[in-house]
Amino acid sequence: MHCAVARQLSVAIENQPGRLAAVCHKLAEHRINIRDLTVVDNIEQGMIRLIPSDAALCKRLLAEAGLYVIEAEVLVVILKDFPGQLAAVSDAMAGAQINIDYAYGTEDSSEKEMRMVFKVSNLARAREVIESLPG
Numbered sequence: 001m002h003c004a005v006a007r008q009l010s011v012a013i014e015n016q017p018g019r020l021a022a023v024c025h026k027l028a029e030h031r032i033n034i035r036d037l038t039v040v041d042n043i044e045q046g047m048i049r050l051i052p053s054d055a056a057l058c059k060r061l062l063a064e065a066g067l068y069v070i071e072a073e074v075l076v077v078i079l080k081d082f083p084g085q086l087a088a089v090s091d092a093m094a095g096a097q098i099n100i101d102y103a104y105g106t107e108d109s110s111e112k113e114m115r116m117v118f119k120v121s122n123l124a125r126a127r128e129v130i131e132s133l134p135g
Contacts, residue, residue: 001089001133003077005123006036007055010070011048011062015041023048026065032058036076036117038104049104051076051117072119075126079114080135081107086116088133096129098122 013019020039027034033053040047052058055071062069079085093100098120105116120126 001077001079001130001135003075003127003130005073005127006051006076006117008036008049008051008072008074008117008119009055009059009062010072011050012068013046013048015044015046019046020048022065023062023067026061027052027058030057030061032061036104036106036115038117049117073123075118075120075123075130077116077118077130079116081112081114085114085135089116089130092129092133093118093120093126096122096125098126098129 011023013023024034034050035053036051038049040049050058051074059069059071077089079089090100101119101121103116103118105114107114118126
C-alpha cells in the first residue's frame with residue numbers, strides 16, 4: 001500500500017464567516033496549493049488542518065498574518081476505493097498498538113482511490129505497518 005510522510009499545518013482561526021476565505025486567498029496569492037484540508041470547529045474557535053505544497057512558506061505567511069500555526073508530520077495513505085480498505089488499515093494499526101489521533105480523506109474523481117491523512121501516535125511504525133499491507 002502506498003504511503004508517504006507529509007508536513008501538515010494546523011491553524012487556529014476565529015469561527016466567523018470569511019476566515020477560511022482569507023487564509024485561502026493568502027495562500028493563492030503566493031501560489032501555494034492546498035493538497036489536503038479539513039476544517040473543524042468548537043464553540044469559539046475553528047481549526048484548519050492542511051497539507052500545502054510549500055509548508056515552510058505557508059507557515060511563514062500565516063504567522064506573519066498573526067495566526068497561530070502548529071506543524072506536524074502525518075501519514076498520507078492512498079487506498080483502493082472499495083469496502084474494507086479503511087478497516088484493514090485501522091485493524092493493522094490497532095494490532096501494532098498505534099493510536100489514530102485523527103484522520104481525514106477524500107475519494108478521487110475516478111472513484112478508484114481514496115487519499116487518507118492520518119495523525120498517529122507512532123509515525124515510523126505506522127508507515128512500516130501500512131507498507132507491509134497488500135494492495
